[in-house]
Amino acid sequence: MKRRDVIRRTLLGAAISGLDLAAHGQAANKDTTIDPAVNGKEAKWTCKGEMVVEGQQPGKPHAGKVLAAIQPHADDVPLFAGGLVGKLIREGYTGYLIRVTNDEMTGSGTRGEGVLHNEQDNDAVAKALGLKKSYSLAYRNHRMDEMSPQDLRGNLILLFRLLKVDTVVSYDHWGLYEENPDHYVTAAAVESAAWMAGMAKDYPEQLETGLKPHSVMEKYYYARGPQIANRVVDISADVDVKVASIQAIGTQGPGGNNGARLRQRLAEKKLRLPILGDDDETANSRYIEHFVLDQDSMHTRGVMSDRELGAAYGFAWAERFRYIGPNRSRLDEYIAKNAVKV
Known part of the structure; x- marks a missing residue:
């Protein structure tokens, strides 16, 4: 067998293995405890094979840090990362919500009505997640692949430096298998x-206003379908925050009054689902918990539900991500380990 064939098969096998892990939530047999320092404090996480399992952290280990939750549409972060954002805010982050499109293609009524109602929902999502402020960049919904990528990149760089x-x-x-241009265009611009x-030479006109270069050091990337994920996050303590953020997206998605409407339809047929409770507010939140997070209704591409993923790793609820953290060179590691005071 030729050397290049060996390399090709090895890489292909690794890719398939990673996708299988992400899509099905199967953990490796060997667990390794790792102790990353967060603002000088130790936070024990577990590494299952190449998948890092991020657990809950007491106190405010992220105090002083700033988070930007970025979504093309008002429902993206609530559905796929609402638990993570709630967790990080609870652990000390100050957070901001950046919505990229105007969501004109969603909701009932005219496009203009959709723009208004989704903007209101987006503000409600930010409030539910505990974020300090929301921004809407208002690019055309479903048409982001025709816009200037440099324009979006420049706006994001401005916000990253400003905040x-x-x-x-x-x-x-x-x-993989993402057909929505708003999603992959936004993702590329963020990256x-x-x-x-x-970088001091990129968009220097921004620096003339007094802003300073500021690199983003950590990224949590979510996806709707199969993904080469490397981190599972325990969101059990923050699932109520995720439910509230989904509840806020009434114009599109599974939020709003879906639970109350289901309860009413069943009542008209002389039927009742006990899990929906006895009032509309309970029905709405229970609907999201049992039929959105638990029953795979938002994971339409064969990816495990939040409850199933959590169960695979010993939690009540979990979300999965591709995590990219700060690069630490071997020189930095050697200095940290071996340097002595003089």
Whole structure:
């Protein structure tokens, strides 16, 4: 067998293995405990094969850090990363929500009505997640592949520098089978803007206003379908925050009054689902918990539900991501380990 064939088969096998892990949530047999330092504090996580399992952290280990949750549409972060964002905010981050499109193609009524109602929903999502402020860049919905990528990249770099963003949560540019141009165009722009924001020669006109170069050091990338994920996050303590953020997206998606409407339809047929409770507010939240997070209704591409993924790793609820953290060179590691005071 030729050397290049050996390499090709090895890489293909690794890719398939990674996808299988991400799609089906199967953990490796060997567990390794790792202790990453977060603002000088130790946080024990577990590594299952190449999958890092991020657990809950007490106190405010991320105090002083800034998070940007970025979504093309008002429902993306609530559905795929609402638990993570809620967790990071609870652990000390200051957060901002950046919506990229105007969502004109969703909701009932005219396009203009859809724009208004989705903007209101987006603000409600930010409030539910505990974020400080929401931004809407208002690009055309479903038409982002015809816009200037440099225009979007420049706007994101401006916000990253202005807000001094340390961590982003956004769509995975390398997620598979993604047909929505808003998703993959946004993902590509976030990926490039995250490091270019730290370059002094990129968009120098921004620096003339007094802004400073500022690189984004951590990325949590989510996806709708199969993904080469490397991190599972325990969101059990924050699932109520995720439910509330989904509840806020009434114009599109499974939020709003779907639970109350289902309860009413059943009542008209002299039927009742006990899990929906006895009032509309309970029905709405229970509907999201049992028929959105648990029953795979939002994971339409064969990816495990939040409850199933959590169960595979010993949690009540979990989300999965492609995580990219700060690069630490071997020189930095050697200095940290061996340097002595003089």
